[in-house]
Amino acid sequence: MEDEQSFSDICGGRLALQRRYYSPSCREFCLSCPRLSLRSLTAVTCSVWLAAYGLFTLCENSMVLSAAIFITLVGLLGYLHFVKIDQETLLIIDSLGIQMTSSYASGKESTTFIEMSKVKDIVINEAIYMSAKPRLDCLIEVYRSCQEILAHQKATATGP
Amino acid sequence: MVLKAFFPTCCVSADSGLLVGRWVPEQSSAVVLAVVHFPFIPVQVKELLAQVQQVSRVGVTVLGTWCHHRQEPQESLGHFLEGLGAIFSHEPWLQLCRERDSKSWTCKATRRQTPTAAGEDQVLLIFYDQRKVLLSQLHPPAALPDRQAGDATPSARGLAVVFDTVARSETLFRSDRFDEGPVRLSHWQSEGVEASILVELLTRASGPVCLLLSWLLSLLSAVGSCWSRLRRHRGEQVCFWNRLKAVDPSSSHVPPKVGTGLSGSRSERSVPQLPRRPVEKPVRHVAEELQHLLQWLMGAPAGLKMNRALDQVLGRFFLYHIHLWISYVHLTSPFIERILWHVGFSACLGLTVAMSVLSDIIALLTFHIYCFYVYGARCAVLRAGGPPGGLYCLKICGLSSLWRLFRGKKWNVLRQRVDSCSYDLDQLFIGTLLFTILVFLLPTTALYYLVFTLLRLLVVAVQGLIHLLVDVINSLPLYSLGLRLCRPYRLAGSLPRRPADPPLSFQMQPLPYSRVVRVYRLPSCGCHPQHSWGSLCRKLFSGELIYPWRQRADKQD
Numbered sequence: 001m002e003d004e005q006s007f008s009d010i011c012g013g014r015l016a017l018q019r020r021y022y023s024p025s026c027r028e029f030c031l032s033c034p035r036l037s038l039r040s041l042t043a044v045t046c047s048v049w050l051a052a053y054g055l056f057t058l059c060e061n062s063m064v065l066s067a068a069i070f071i072t073l074v075g076l077l078g079y080l081h082f083v084k085i086d087q088e089t090l091l092i093i094d095s096l097g098i099q100m101t102s103s104y105a106s107g108k109e110s111t112t113f114i115e116m117s118k119v120k121d122i123v124i125n126e127a128i129y130m131s132a133k134p135r136l137d138c139l140i141e142v143y144r145s146c147q148e149i150l151a152h153q154k155a156t157a158t159g160p
Numbered sequence: 161m162v163l164k165a166f167f168p169t170c171c172v173s174a175d176s177g178l179l180v181g182r183w184v185p186e187q188s189s190a191v192v193l194a195v196v197h198f199p200f201i202p203v204q205v206k207e208l209l210a211q212v213q214q215v216s217r218v219g220v221t222v223l224g225t226w227c228h229h230r231q232e233p234q235e236s237l238g239h240f241l242e243g244l245g246a247i248f249s250h251e252p253w254l255q256l257c258r259e260r261d262s263k264s265w266t267c268k269a270t271r272r273q274t275p276t277a278a279g280e281d282q283v284l285l286i287f288y289d290q291r292k293v294l295l296s297q298l299h300p301p302a303a304l305p306d307r308q309a310g311d312a313t314p315s316a317r318g319l320a321v322v323f324d325t326v327a328r329s330e331t332l333f334r335s336d337r338f339d340e341g342p343v344r345l346s347h348w349q350s351e352g353v354e355a356s357i358l359v360e361l362l363t364r365a366s367g368p369v370c371l372l373l374s375w376l377l378s379l380l381s382a383v384g385s386c387w388s389r390l391r392r393h394r395g396e397q398v399c400f401w402n403r404l405k406a407v408d409p410s411s412s413h414v415p416p417k418v419g420t421g422l423s424g425s426r427s428e429r430s431v432p433q434l435p436r437r438p439v440e441k442p443v444r445h446v447a448e449e450l451q452h453l454l455q456w457l458m459g460a461p462a463g464l465k466m467n468r469a470l471d472q473v474l475g476r477f478f479l480y481h482i483h484l485w486i487s488y489v490h491l492t493s494p495f496i497e498r499i500l501w502h503v504g505f506s507a508c509l510g511l512t513v514a515m516s517v518l519s520d521i522i523a524l525l526t527f528h529i530y531c532f533y534v535y536g537a538r539c540a541v542l543r544a545g546g547p548p549g550g551l552y553c554l555k556i557c558g559l560s561s562l563w564r565l566f567r568g569k570k571w572n573v574l575r576q577r578v579d580s581c582s583y584d585l586d587q588l589f590i591g592t593l594l595f596t597i598l599v600f601l602l603p604t605t606a607l608y609y610l611v612f613t614l615l616r617l618l619v620v621a622v623q624g625l626i627h628l629l630v631d632v633i634n635s636l637p638l639y640s641l642g643l644r645l646c647r648p649y650r651l652a653g654s655l656p657r658r659p660a661d662p663p664l665s666f667q668m669q670p671l672p673y674s675r676v677v678r679v680y681r682l683p684s685c686g687c688h689p690q691h692s693w694g695s696l697c698r699k700l701f702s703g704e705l706i707y708p709w710r711q712r713a714d715k716q717d
Contacts, residue, residue: 025162095162111669115319
């Protein structure tokens with residue numbers, strides 16, 4: 001069973017939250033971030049190269065231009081690989097644990113898994129933890145679903 | 161309650177049979193270790209399980225049945241499998257069933273003695289790669305202090321129980337379904353990859369072979385150096401060793417110890433024929449630079465106007481000192497060179513030893529800078545009752561007490577505080593005179609003190625850098641890093657799962673390098689400077705001596 005809603009993050013971009021219910025004890029939340037916009041990319045590249053050209057006219061050294069190109073390429077690759085998040089997923093499996101996956105624009109995926117025995121409660125900390133930076137309404141949705149599962153798990157744990 | 165069943169991926173294509181493994185009631189999870197195939201005799205199966213239990217101290221039992229329909233599903237097989245539940249009684253009885261070449265599985269868990277209202281438990285099936293789980297270790301390692309050869313199994317928390325179970329049931333994996341035994345089992349050995357026996361032999365033998373090689377090399381280099389010394393023959397030897405000590409990564413509370421030796425290039429010189437004096441040249445160079453510095457100070461350094469007489473006195477004093485030092489080095493340089501050449505042998509013991517020796521050599525060669533610093537800041541005669549002071553320090557102390565006299569106060573030694581006091585006229589007169597003299601002579605002394613303190617700080621910084629490097633090399637877990645590089649599955653971090661459908665699969669993620677270093681870091685010697693920056697500045701200003709390597713215990717000078 002899938003469900004999709006759209007929210008906005010703290011910078012105003014559009015985020016899409018997808019909810020999947022595999023079973024009453026297993027749920028997944030998938031948050032997709034907006035793609036890298038061509039406008040911002042062009043703006044940054046142009047500003048860097050203009051600055052490099054200005055330096056070049058001052059010091060007459062062509063190494064500045066090559067360095068600027070190199071820096072732009074390396075910076076873009078680094079940004080895509082380390083900073084730009086494509087999608088964030090939160091998977092809760094009752095009695096096993098919680099898994100958070102972040103997949104970056106370059107295809108890299110980093111996963112964290114927390115065992116259920118180590119989870120006391122889920123709270124909304126500042127949005128800074130989730131790198132996609134969603135707003136409060138999106139966080140509240142996720143929070144409510146997580147609490148449902150935790151309550152369900154506690155009920156069955158204390159049961160027979 | 162949800163029942164978790166950990167199923168090895170190697171048994172997915174196995175024939176029907178019995179499920180054998182361990183049941184963990186606290187977490188309501190069943191770890192399946194192997195599948196016993198038909199035909200079997202129940203008594204023999206029970207014997208084998210009792211044997212395995214005795215050796216490995218893991219509660220291995222029959223957990224349920226596994227049904228893999230290759231042809232049309234047979235009703236008779238189903239009844240037969242249910243009948244087995246009566247022979248091997250286990251609560252709850254697990255029944256896994258897989259249709260031919262289909263993705264859907266049927267999982268049932270029934271309880272007989274205590275029938276719940278639902279009648280059946282919900283089963284969560286999780287696949288795991290048995291060989292990788294067998295070889296790896298989950299981080300953060302659970303502290304198991306009671307892990308002796310006791311009969312009580314240590315309570316592992318959470319997923320560590322899976323690792324624990326599989327790692328300790330090695331005796332179960334000895335026999336295979338292809339062996340001619342009474343019981344035919346299917347586990348990770350059944351899907352073995354052939355033709356890798358050479359690789360396995362090589363990997364197992366690499367450790368002892370490396371040790372043997374390093375021992376032989378050390379022998380060769382010792383023999384070679386003796387031989388070439390006898391024949392007075394010039395040569396260079398470079399040795400590279402790698403000493404790997406055996407480490408058991410599963411005993412995580414014993415950090416692995418690693419030594420890497422690097423003995424640098426050594427060149428011999430025939431001493432009588434061609435005096436080369438590698439030690440004297442840099443020392444002479446440093447001394448000449450110091451002389452230039454002092455000449456500069458004796459003039460008008462940086463445009464400052466110094467007190468001519470005091471300047472000349474101090475400058476000449478230090479110049480004479482440097483002259484003495486150069487003659488001393490010139491006289492002793494042959495002996496120093498021999499000693500250094502012999503000490504260079506100790507570099508065979510490791511890079512860190514070589515660096516420590518280098519640090520000591522630097523300290524010895526810059527001894528005169530240390531002397532200057534001490535002369536500038538310290539004097540042989542201690543002022544009674546005051547802190548140990550030197551030229552600059554004396555000046556500061558004198559100035560401070562005379563300043564108090566100026567204001568009509570006195571330092572009460574008994575009470576350790578400043579009290580008011582009435583002085584006589586002649587005391588005030590002498591005091592004011594001395595105060596003025598000291599104030600006007602202050603810039604000269606302060607400049608000398610500043611220059612020599614900076615030089616000393618430079619030497620201390622170089623030594624500190626070498627010490628830091630030695631510390632880092634000593635505490636770096638090279639074996640763990642190498643293991644992480646070559647066999648990443650041995651150090652597992654968090655465990656992601658991929659839910660394609662209801663069957664989840666357990667995948668291991670190797671630890672990031674930063675965590676490897678942090679977890680396996682060896683204890684460093686901890687020679688951190690005891691002063692904070694503030695107290696350091698205060699000491700510099702007041703002229704007290706700085707001993708960066710003193711521990712808190714000994715504060716004597």
